[in-house]
Amino acid sequence: MKSKDSTESVEMTLQTLLKILDHSSDEIFVLDGEKRILYVNQACERHYGLKPTDVIGKYNVDLFEKGYWKPSIVPEVFKRKKPCYIKQQTYIGAELMTSAIPILNDEGEIELVVTTSTEIQTYKMLKANETDDELKTTQDEDEMGRFITNSGKINRILTFCEKVAPTDSTILIQGESGTGKGVLAQFIHRISKRKNKPFLTINCAAIPEELLESELFGYSKGAFTGANKTGKRGLIESADGGTVFLDEIGEIPLSLQAKLLQVIQDKQFIPIGSSEMKKVDIRIVAATNQNLIEMVNDKKFREDLFYRLNVIDIQLPPLRERKEDIIPLTYNFLNKFNERYHESKVISEECLNILIQYSWPGNVRQLENLIERLVLISDSVILMADLPEMITENVEQVTQIALPTSLDKALDETKRILIRKSYQTYKSSRKVAKDLCISQTKASTLIREYCEDLMNK
Numbered sequence: 001m002k003s004k005d006s007t008e009s010v011e012m013t014l015q016t017l018l019k020i021l022d023h024s025s026d027e028i029f030v031l032d033g034e035k036r037i038l039y040v041n042q043a044c045e046r047h048y049g050l051k052p053t054d055v056i057g058k059y060n061v062d063l064f065e066k067g068y069w070k071p072s073i074v075p076e077v078f079k080r081k082k083p084c085y086i087k088q089q090t091y092i093g094a095e096l097m098t099s100a101i102p103i104l105n106d107e108g109e110i111e112l113v114v115t116t117s118t119e120i121q122t123y124k125m126l127k128a129n130e131t132d133d134e135l136k137t138t139q140d141e142d143e144m145g146r147f148i149t150n151s152g153k154i155n156r157i158l159t160f161c162e163k164v165a166p167t168d169s170t171i172l173i174q175g176e177s178g179t180g181k182g183v184l185a186q187f188i189h190r191i192s193k194r195k196n197k198p199f200l201t202i203n204c205a206a207i208p209e210e211l212l213e214s215e216l217f218g219y220s221k222g223a224f225t226g227a228n229k230t231g232k233r234g235l236i237e238s239a240d241g242g243t244v245f246l247d248e249i250g251e252i253p254l255s256l257q258a259k260l261l262q263v264i265q266d267k268q269f270i271p272i273g274s275s276e277m278k279k280v281d282i283r284i285v286a287a288t289n290q291n292l293i294e295m296v297n298d299k300k301f302r303e304d305l306f307y308r309l310n311v312i313d314i315q316l317p318p319l320r321e322r323k324e325d326i327i328p329l330t331y332n333f334l335n336k337f338n339e340r341y342h343e344s345k346v347i348s349e350e351c352l353n354i355l356i357q358y359s360w361p362g363n364v365r366q367l368e369n370l371i372e373r374l375v376l377i378s379d380s381v382i383l384m385a386d387l388p389e390m391i392t393e394n395v396e397q398v399t400q401i402a403l404p405t406s407l408d409k410a411l412d413e414t415k416r417i418l419i420r421k422s423y424q425t426y427k428s429s430r431k432v433a434k435d436l437c438i439s440q441t442k443a444s445t446l447i448r449e450y451c452e453d454l455m456n457k
């Protein structure tokens, strides 16, 4: 009797087995002999910001070429047909120790490769002799210009940046606050031929008007009372050969705009108090969350400067218009703050669902700040209850799709959420149709079906 009980207790269904694999802290990744991905467990989401369903069935090389991880262990294991070990870095910031074990068939050909990846951070946290400073420097260097995204829109922008980065054209990045304009500027610098020269940033809104000129252009000795006796190089001169990122360019006073125009047009300027013209070789990337055209119309921004800055214009969409980025960014920040605070917090699926639904008025910066706070205040698993009310009160109740019981139900729920959100914003079937790229007839039918309670509000 006793032995039957114990046999029963170890009997496992496929579902139980999959559940066990999904709860492994390590990533398990299985390839077939054609290097196609047969299986990956949930850890995949933590490491690459991709759901297992986005990965299974794809060829390994296709994901590798998109840059989700580097380097690849697969060519080596297929070549050697022996277990291989490697250190990898994923594009959302996880560092992995990966082993790949080949399983051979009777002919000695590779039938399967089972790859297991462990986060190195777990070991780093145990290494008491490693100083915080050491950790931070390597991390900060790695992070510079890494633009985390899973969005088609952003990927098109990054491809465009790859085309324009090698030129010296001035670039204007427009987008709401916190969308990543600064990160994009660094990305452009990092892939340009100026990458080994300085990348210097100045926030035109953060420096008082009277100091901005000397910060940008510097001054000669004795230029004004209180000035440094030896004079001072400005940011533009210090960045010679590199890139100057002028953040919040809309705030630059009219009085300085002509001088900036001269730098862009003629690559030269005169420091305060000097009579000597200085030559510089810089590329300017500017950013703003203001409507510069309106400012030009209101005579607050010089038209000639606007056209000079706007040679290449990039519009960075807000986070609510690229919700596919929420998961990879969340895991990226989770990795970053877990490492910074020596924690190993994980996030629950219901919590992730709420983050996806929220509209993020403060964009990526708001998400980053929230994840930092959650890493500090939550227990080992970040739960919905840890989220601030401001977020939970402003999302649709979607917990029921966290674990959908069927594909139809999940699709129906997604449709309901999208249509209600769009209708609440636009209140017209024509605009909803445009917003969701469907016909107006279809929009009207869906509004009647899902938004009855909102129609007379």
Ligand SMILES: Nc1ncnc2c1ncn2[C@@H]1O[C@H](COP(=O)(O)OP(=O)(O)OP(=O)(O)O)[C@@H](O)[C@H]1O
Pocket: 146, 147, 148, 149, 175, 176, 177, 178, 179, 180, 181, 182, 183, 184, 247, 248, 287, 288, 289, 332, 364, 365, 368
């Ligand atoms: N795609 C991204 N990948 C990783 N981090 C990002 C990304 N986008 C933004 N961030 C992070 O979000 C924060 C805000 O980004 P950033 O300062 O570049 O935004 P911004 O649009 O320049 O904001 P502002 O207009 O207020 O200056 C930064 O800490 C940045 O590291």
